[in-house]
Amino acid sequence: MPSPLLELGHVSKSFGGNHVLQDVNFTIAKGEIVGLLGPNGSGKSTLLNLVTGFGAIDGGRVTFDGQNIGTLPAHRIVSAGIGRTFQLPSMPRKMSVMEVAMAASTSHHGVLSTIFGSAGARRAEAAAHAKATVLLEQLLLTHVRDLPSSALSGGQKKLLGIVCALMSDPRLLMLDEPTAGVHPNLRRDIVQSLQKLNRQGMTLVIVEHDMHFIREVCTRCIVLDRGRIVASCQPDELASNEHVVQAYLGSVDKREPAEAA
Numbered sequence: 001m002p003s004p005l006l007e008l009g010h011v012s013k014s015f016g017g018n019h020v021l022q023d024v025n026f027t028i029a030k031g032e033i034v035g036l037l038g039p040n041g042s043g044k045s046t047l048l049n050l051v052t053g054f055g056a057i058d059g060g061r062v063t064f065d066g067q068n069i070g071t072l073p074a075h076r077i078v079s080a081g082i083g084r085t086f087q088l089p090s091m092p093r094k095m096s097v098m099e100v101a102m103a104a105s106t107s108h109h110g111v112l113s114t115i116f117g118s119a120g121a122r123r124a125e126a127a128a129h130a131k132a133t134v135l136l137e138q139l140l141l142t143h144v145r146d147l148p149s150s151a152l153s154g155g156q157k158k159l160l161g162i163v164c165a166l167m168s169d170p171r172l173l174m175l176d177e178p179t180a181g182v183h184p185n186l187r188r189d190i191v192q193s194l195q196k197l198n199r200q201g202m203t204l205v206i207v208e209h210d211m212h213f214i215r216e217v218c219t220r221c222i223v224l225d226r227g228r229i230v231a232s233c234q235p236d237e238l239a240s241n242e243h244v245v246q247a248y249l250g251s252v253d254k255r256e257p258a259e260a261a
């Protein structure tokens with residue numbers, strides 16, 4: 001069996017006395033599209049934050065492609081090959097869509113462009129522009145590339161968030177509620193874009209509440225409840241998984257309806 005791309009071992013996180021994640025263990029294999037599910041407040045975003053360096057783990061281990069990334073800062077985790085989007089994308093309002101995408105490129109912040117001065121910087125900028133052009137096209141934002149980012153709809157901002165995450169060529173992309181509040185047409189575009197990225201070799205972890213989306217896109221689901229993993233199963237097994245039902249609906253009454261009445 002190939003070694004996992006992402007591996008979490010005994011990860012824990014508390015905020016004060018609130019034990020938000022407890023003994024979280026899972027692996028993600030290359031090529032999977034994993035849905036990270038759970039009721040509100042179960043710890044999904046916190047988990048994404050810890051893996052991507054937007055918070056420090058209290059205990060345990062996070063390994064990406066064999067490298068311990070549990071203590072790395074966010075920019076080093078991007079360099080290692082993990083990209084992410086945010087539940088509520090925030091971007092400089094006055095910058096154009098193209099500028100926002102280009103600013104997410106990691107190549108033009110490199111040492112080489114500093115050493116080789118303006119010629120190197122110009123080459124890096126041209127490369128970032130070319131890459132942003134392709135990604136904006138792929139995520140259906142070409143027609144708005146010159147508008148200020150503040151002019152985008154909520155759904156388009158989510159697409160731009162994906163573009164920004166892809167500018168660093170991640171091997172693993174983690175998305176926080178990519179379709180929340182998105183119009184069905186745009187939702188379909190997001191689904192198709194993610195499926196295409198996966199066909200191109202990208203591994204995806206997606207926090208999402210939309211069960212239609214989960215069934216359509218994900219190859220496996222990991223379910224959190226109050227900071228603990230309670231299930232890892234196929235999307236079509238969710239409804240019959242006792243732990244999942246319990247997480248979402250509370251205790252499961254196994255008696256026949258007549259008995260329970």
Ligand SMILES: Nc1ncnc2c1ncn2[C@@H]1O[C@H](COP(=O)(O)OP(=O)(O)OP(=O)(O)O)[C@@H](O)[C@H]1O
Pocket residue numbers: 015018020038039040041042043044045046047
């Ligand atoms: N920076 C923080 N400081 C204190 N508590 C926090 C912080 N971040 C998250 N929490 C707490 O951690 C718990 C889990 O929050 P988290 O946002 O990870 O849940 P979630 O599963 O993503 O929820 P939702 O589906 O509503 O987005 C909540 O009780 C939240 O209040």
